Amino acid sequence: MAETFHVVPIARHESLVRAAYLARGFAETEAVDAARLATAATRHGIRTHNAIKALDLDSHFGSKAGGCVPRATIRRLPSRFDACQTWDACKKLGQSVAWEAIETCIGLADVHGSGTVAVDNAFHYLWGGGYVMEAARRGYVAYTNCTASLAEVVPFGGVFPTLGTNPHSWGFPTMDAVGYPLVIDWATSVIAMGRVQQLKREGKMLPPDAAVDAGGRPTTDPAHAVSLLPFGAHKGYGLALLNEVVAALIGGSLPTIRSRAAVPGEKQGCAFFFQVIHPEAISGGAFARGRSQAANVQAVLADILGHGNDRCLLPGQVEAQAAARSDRAGGLLFSRAEVEALDAIAREAGVEPLVADTLPVFTEGPA
Numbered sequence: 001m002a003e004t005f006h007v008v009p010i011a012r013h014e015s016l017v018r019a020a021y022l023a024r025g026f027a028e029t030e031a032v033d034a035a036r037l038a039t040a041a042t043r044h045g046i047r048t049h050n051a052i053k054a055l056d057l058d059s060h061f062g063s064k065a066g067g068c069v070p071r072a073t074i075r076r077l078p079s080r081f082d083a084c085q086t087w088d089a090c091k092k093l094g095q096s097v098a099w100e101a102i103e104t105c106i107g108l109a110d111v112h113g114s115g116t117v118a119v120d121n122a123f124h125y126l127w128g129g130g131y132v133m134e135a136a137r138r139g140y141v142a143y144t145n146c147t148a149s150l151a152e153v154v155p156f157g158g159v160f161p162t163l164g165t166n167p168h169s170w171g172f173p174t175m176d177a178v179g180y181p182l183v184i185d186w187a188t189s190v191i192a193m194g195r196v197q198q199l200k201r202e203g204k205m206l207p208p209d210a211a212v213d214a215g216g217r218p219t220t221d222p223a224h225a226v227s228l229l230p231f232g233a234h235k236g237y238g239l240a241l242l243n244e245v246v247a248a249l250i251g252g253s254l255p256t257i258r259s260r261a262a263v264p265g266e267k268q269g270c271a272f273f274f275q276v277i278h279p280e281a282i283s284g285g286a287f288a289r290g291r292s293q294a295a296n297v298q299a300v301l302a303d304i305l306g307h308g309n310d311r312c313l314l315p316g317q318v319e320a321q322a323a324a325r326s327d328r329a330g331g332l333l334f335s336r337a338e339v340e341a342l343d344a345i346a347r348e349a350g351v352e353p354l355v356a357d358t359l360p361v362f363t364e365g366p367a
Contacts, residue, residue, distance in 0.1 A: 005333035006359040023349040025070040033096040045322025048194030049127035068123035083112035094125035105276035113281030119272035120251040129185030132171030136181030156237035166243035177298035180320035188240035189228040247271035329362040
């Protein structure tokens, strides 16, 4: 089915987002980092983690609620491990911390073959796929996970939400093989809460068996969804649990009190884990038929998509197609409801709103 979007030039979008963060007291560098991720998410079709979501998260749990501290400085903690760093983010804006963490991991990987950064006392970084995609485009294998701002997911077999949506994001350097990086990026719930908010904004229903209402009953109405369910039953539960245990090792908080009313003596922020691997560091060198490492990756992917599987998609392909669609449109694509939400953000920041009726319209089948 064809979709109709309003086209917003990237420069105008980033100007609006920067203004919104500056109006909330963030530094220029933080505002630029936030705008950079918001643009990347929107360009790649990640409408659940765009600027609207980012600023809504900041309003409810961030700078307006004490969960994020504008202009905070990261503390790098002492470590005896050359390839691993542990940081206290001091509640700095999550996007700024994450961009710095992925760059630090890349630098460590160039020297040591791999680099790891663990981050305590953090505020959510939004779309993890954006950070690993950047590393993968530059030729590295990258991974990140984080604990979500709220415990909104009921564990498999349980009745009460005690887990975050807890995303995992992997990026692989496959530009030469397929033209874009493979990016495996998902929340461990059937859908992310950002998707619930998006569907509510668009007046659409949820997929079945994704959410429950206040009484614990399954619901497809986003207005009634209060908790989410893990994807794949025990499998999604296990992956969500992984994030919580990694965070616990870093120093993370109890999941059910994160971003909620203060509890004396307890921490209540998120934790991040980043790792980047240089492909040379894991190469055995003995590739069949004299293939190079890159050629071997290409051959493996071709085999997987062969044998009649040519209609299968690779992770990251939908995002690459969405980016190409945005580029054809000449800007970022937003629904009317999203433009109206951005206009509310613009008015709050004291800058000129976009106004949907003044923007070019782009209609094309889905990416």
